[in-house]
Amino acid sequence: MERLKELGQEYPLEIELKAYLLRxxxxxxxxxxxxxxxxxxGVLSEPLRTYANEMGLTNMKRSPLVSYSLKALEATEYAKGTGKVEAFHQGVYRAYWEKQQDIGRNEVLAEVAQEAGLEWDPLRQALEAQTYLRPVVEQFQQGMSLGFTGIPAFLVEGIPMVGLQTLETLRMVAKRVLARREGKGDPEAH
Known part of the structure; x- marks a missing residue:
């Protein structure tokens, strides 16, 4: 998420985080x-371990539990409407990948929400009412049609991107998008 935030500050691009049910x-x-x-x-296997280390994510560990992520995805959709999606999304990743917590549990989501500056009661009510279930399912289906196979899943000006990406890769995509937008073609092709 930090890389996407930095990319958004460097380039005038639309970057859209998408819900994707990995399992x-x-x-x-x-x-x-x-x-x-x-x-x-608890240890990441290769090549994920090397990739995470290259990205500076040295605290990532494999959880002994595969969490039911639907609630966390619904909560992320809720957070999008509050302006606190980045903090919440990062918190969910930390809870699962660093603390090895079950992100399918309300107690964990409540803690993440509080740390992100979100009020738990309205979020809990939205989860109980499944207010954000439909958009999550629609995004998952869209992701399947776009070829998403992992997380995080996002669009950069409509271009599907999956997984941890280096800032260098994201900048290359941004330059290509902007060159096409300006009618200059692919800057890497010259």
Missing amino acids: PDVPPEGRPRQPRPGEEP
Whole structure:
């Protein structure tokens, strides 16, 4: 998220975070994560470990539980309307990837919301009413049609992007988008 924020400050682009259910088959209570062959408990496997380290995300760990992420995605949609989506989204990532918390639990989402400056009661009510379920499902379906396969999932001026991206990669995309917008074609092709 920090890279997207920085990109948005450097270039006049529309960057849109999208909801994507990485594991739509996970039940509401979550399920134990099955380690990959040769993987140590709590440690990222390759190539994700190297990629995370290159991005400066040295505190990332594999959670022993695969969380039911639908509630967290609905809460993120709620946060979009408050102007606090960046802080909330970062908090959800920290809760899951650094603290190994179950982001499908209300207690965890309440803590993340509070840290992001959101009032829990209105968010809890929105989650209970499933106010943001429809947009999350629609974004997931759109993501499937765009070829999303991971998280974070986002659009840069309508161009689908998935996963942790280096600032260099994001800048390259931004330059191409702006060159096309100005009718100059692809700046990398010259």
